[in-house]
Amino acid sequence: MQEKIKNLIKDALENLKIEVNDIALEHPADLKMGDYSTNVAMTVAKNVKTNPKELAEKIVAQILRLNTDKYIEKVEMAGAGFINFHLSRKFFANSVEEIVNEADNVGKNETLKDKKIMIEFTDPNPFKPFHIGHLMTNAIGESVARILEHSGAEVSRANYQGDVGLHVAKAIFVLLKNPKEYIVRNESKSRQALFIGKAYARGAELYENDTAAKAKIDEINKKIYSKSDAQINETYDWGFKVTMDAFQDLYETLGTEFDFYFLESQMAPVGEGIVRANLNKFIDPQGSKKIFEESDGAIVFKAEKYDPKLHTRVFITREGLPTYETKELGLAEEKFKTNPDMSLSIIVTANEQMDYMRVVTKAVSLLDPEHGAKMKHISHGMMRFASGKMGSRKGNVITGESLLNDVRDAVLEKMTDREFENTEREKIASAVAVSAIKYSILKQSTGGDIIYDFESSISSEGDSGPYLQYSFARANSIIEKAVKENILPDPHAFPKEIFEVEKLLYKFPEIVLRSSKEYEPHYIANYLIEVARSFNSFYGNNLIVDKKDKSSGYKIALSYAFSFVMKTGLSLLGIKAPKKM
RNA sequence: GCGCCCGUAGUUCAACGGAUAGAACGCUUGUCUUCGGAACAAGCGAUGUGGGUUCAAUUCCUGCCGGGCGCACCA
Numbered sequence: 140m141q142e143k144i145k146n147l148i149k150d151a152l153e154n155l156k157i158e159v160n161d162i163a164l165e166h167p168a169d170l171k172m173g174d175y176s177t178n179v180a181m182t183v184a185k186n187v188k189t190n191p192k193e194l195a196e197k198i199v200a201q202i203l204r205l206n207t208d209k210y211i212e213k214v215e216m217a218g219a220g221f222i223n224f225h226l227s228r229k230f231f232a233n234s235v236e237e238i239v240n241e242a243d244n245v246g247k248n249e250t251l252k253d254k255k256i257m258i259e260f261t262d263p264n265p266f267k268p269f270h271i272g273h274l275m276t277n278a279i280g281e282s283v284a285r286i287l288e289h290s291g292a293e294v295s296r297a298n299y300q301g302d303v304g305l306h307v308a309k310a311i312f313v314l315l316k317n318p319k320e321y322i323v324r325n326e327s328k329s330r331q332a333l334f335i336g337k338a339y340a341r342g343a344e345l346y347e348n349d350t351a352a353k354a355k356i357d358e359i360n361k362k363i364y365s366k367s368d369a370q371i372n373e374t375y376d377w378g379f380k381v382t383m384d385a386f387q388d389l390y391e392t393l394g395t396e397f398d399f400y401f402l403e404s405q406m407a408p409v410g411e412g413i414v415r416a417n418l419n420k421f422i423d424p425q426g427s428k429k430i431f432e433e434s435d436g437a438i439v440f441k442a443e444k445y446d447p448k449l450h451t452r453v454f455i456t457r458e459g460l461p462t463y464e465t466k467e468l469g470l471a472e473e474k475f476k477t478n479p480d481m482s483l484s485i486i487v488t489a490n491e492q493m494d495y496m497r498v499v500t501k502a503v504s505l506l507d508p509e510h511g512a513k514m515k516h517i518s519h520g521m522m523r524f525a526s527g528k529m530g531s532r533k534g535n536v537i538t539g540e541s542l543l544n545d546v547r548d549a550v551l552e553k554m555t556d557r558e559f560e561n562t563e564r565e566k567i568a569s570a571v572a573v574s575a576i577k578y579s580i581l582k583q584s585t586g587g588d589i590i591y592d593f594e595s596s597i598s599s600e601g602d603s604g605p606y607l608q609y610s611f612a613r614a615n616s617i618i619e620k621a622v623k624e625n626i627l628p629d630p631h632a633f634p635k636e637i638f639e640v641e642k643l644l645y646k647f648p649e650i651v652l653r654s655s656k657e658y659e660p661h662y663i664a665n666y667l668i669e670v671a672r673s674f675n676s677f678y679g680n681n682l683i684v685d686k687k688d689k690s691s692g693y694k695i696a697l698s699y700a701f702s703f704v705m706k707t708g709l710s711l712l713g714i715k716a717p718k719k720m
Numbered sequence: 721g722c723g724c725c726c727g728u729a730g731u732u733c734a735a736c737g738g739a740u741a742g743a744a745c746g747c748u749u750g751u752c753u754u755c756g757g758a759a760c761a762a763g764c765g766a767u768g769u770g771g772g773u774u775c776a777a778u779u780c781c782u783g784c785c786g787g788g789c790g791c792a793c794c795a
Contacts, residue, residue, distance in 0.1 A: 163738095165736080165738090167738095167739075168735075168738090168739075168741090168742075169739080169740085169742095172739070176738095176739090178737095178738060178776095181738080181775060181776075182775085184775070185775065190775090191775065217739075218738085218739040219738080219739065219775080219776075220739095220775085221738080221739065264795085301795065304794085304795065305794070305795080306794095306795075403795090434792080435792080435793080436793085437792070437793050438793095439792070439793085447722095447723090448722095448723055448724080449723085449791095450722090450723080450790090450791050450792085451791090451792060452791090452792070452793090453792050453793040454793090455793085456792095456793040457793060458793080460793085462792095462793065462794080462795085463794075463795050466795090489789095490724090490725075490788095490789065490790090491789055491790065492789095492790090492795095493724065493725085493789075493790070494723075494724065494789085494790050494791070495790075495791095497724090518725095520725090520726095520788085520789090521788090521789095553758070554758095556756095556758095557756085582732095582733070582734090583732085583733055583734080584733090584734085586725070586726090587725085587726070587733095587788095588726095588788075589732090589733095590731095590732060590733090592731095592732070592745085594745095595732080595744080595745060597758095601743080601744040601745070602732085602733080602743070602744040602745075603744085603758095605758070606744095606758075608758095609756085609758050609759085610759095612756075612758095613755085613756055613759085616755065616756055617755055617756095619755095620755050621755090624755095653736070656736095657736085661733095661734085662736095665733090665734060665735095665742095665743085668743075668744085669742095669743085672743085675759065675760070676759095676760065676761085678755080678756095678759085678760085679751095679759065679760040679761085680760075680761090682754055682755070683755060684754095684755055685754090685755085719756090720756095720758085
């Protein structure tokens with residue numbers, strides 16, 4: 140349709156002997172103003188020395204002469220010189236039919252066909268709690284992954300874990316010192332992991348305030364690397380498994396399946412090899428710029444030499460130990476090695492790592508420009524809490540799991556008036572809780588902090604994940620009722636009236652495309668709210684399943700179309716669409 | 721100090737240089753003999769500030785004010 144309209148405009152301009160290289164066609168913000176709109180008249184008015192309105196009228200006249208398309212019903216000049224196109228009843232009925240035929244494939248495109256993309260996200264560390272920040276990274280990463288898949292890409296999901304380092308030593312120190320308090324082997328995996336997390340927090344505290352403990356922790360740290368102490372090894376193996384298993388359970392609840400797990404300990408030697416191999420190597424013909432060089436006994440990368448906005452970072456410490464930077468470098472290269480024909484390597488993290496990531500990316504670019512060009516960093520803000528209820532629990536980190544549980548319990552309370560089998564009730568409550576949290580994160584553009592409001596995320600009034608799920612469940616009820624009453628969906632039995640929801644449904648593929656190009660799930664989230672609202676409005680003002688109504692079949696088809704778009708859209712956000720809730 | 725990001729109704733967020741800045745919560749009011757009231761319908765209410773570019777600026781450039789993050793051996 141877009142192409143048709145563009146060609147029509149182009150032909151009209153040719154007749155008027157006006158040359159334009161690019162015609163912008165968009166949807167007017169207000170549905171009343173039409174379905175497509177162009178501003179060409181305003182952009183070229185100056186060159187042709189006419190006023191925009193007059194010119195627009197002339198173009199409209201030409202378009203009306205040329206138009207033979209039955210889907211274009213009305214073309215008119217409006218406002219300061221816009222040309223608005225109104226599409227016909229038939230067009231919308233046609234798009235409803237198309238959506239019903241596409242079903243779960245609605246909104247797919249092939250812009251990323253044959254592209255292999257790896258996306259790394261979540262990255263919780265063994266022995267540390269999975270906190271709400273990880274929840275945020277996970278929600279964004281999973282959604283972006285799904286959106287790219289919907290655009291035809293072959294996506295692999297990667298997770299990167301800090302399996303060695305001081306944080307592990309801190310936890311192990313406390314676990315060994317107070318096993319009775321922190322090791323709870325006969326409780327659930329998640330409880331065990333919770334206590335390991337607490338041991339870590341206690342260890343971190345002691346490391347700061349207790350010099351004896353600090354010395355001991357440093358010693359344990361070395362022994363973890365060397366694997367020289369049987370008792371430490373045993374505790375390490377147990378704790379590693381417990382926390383990783385607990386993470387795995389969470390991923391299942393959240394709906395993520397990782398294809399690759401990279402471990403920091405394994406990236407360290409890879410990165411160190413690269414750094415040492417390129418030490419003091421000049422990269423420019425004049426011989427003034429090196430990638431890695433020695434400075435104060437450490438090996439550093441002076442990124443500001445290449446970009447004044449970047450800064451120096453240490454890659455190998457004076458002690459000869461690889462830093463996080465070096466491991467990241469190793470990881471970047473390892474990813475390309477495991478996926479030789481990868482076209483894009485995405486990393487999702489909080490935005491405190493933005494500058495750091497830029498420096499590492501610069502280093503990669505110098506080592507291998509092709510790889511550098513394929514790296515993409517998506518950064519997001521912090522998750523904060525609106526009301527005191529959760530935020531006020533001082534000293535007690537809010538873990539991803541505790542938040543999920545609290546939200547799920549609140550959801551269960553709201554589900555009292557419907558009948559479910561018990562396991563089903565739990566499953567649905569969990570899906571609704573995930574949706575409440577994920578939607579709160581994904582409804583706004585990535586990059587900024589999000590203020591999580593516990594109450595409004597589940598209240599399902601208006602702007603929330605549960606509201607979307609509720610709309611889907613309602614549509615599903617309608618469909619079930621239609622099946623029972625034996626009324627078939629019929630996209631050809633349309634009434635005269637065009638419903639607002641139809642004017643939104645056909646735009647879904649464009650929204651997916653934009654989200655995919657910008658790596659921005661919030662376009663989909665905002666669109667779904669709009670569609671849900673218009674469907675609920677349609678639902679409230681029309682009797683849909685009605686044997687006496689000739690257009691009932693059409694309204695049922697429309698309900699199907701809505702349910703496909705909603706279900707698919709929710710799935711792109713990483714949210715499930717239960718048929719009942 | 722330098723760099724990056726941000727400042728929109730009372731609050732939390734939208735707006736790919738376009739039309740009357742759009743929602744939700746809150747507040748005020750209305751709708752229940754209909755398929756799920758976790759709903760629908762109506763009203764009130766905003767671009768931090770001074771310049772500039774443009775036919776057109778919340779959007780681009782720039783000064784100021786206010787906030788967040790990062791800047792050498794932690795991850």
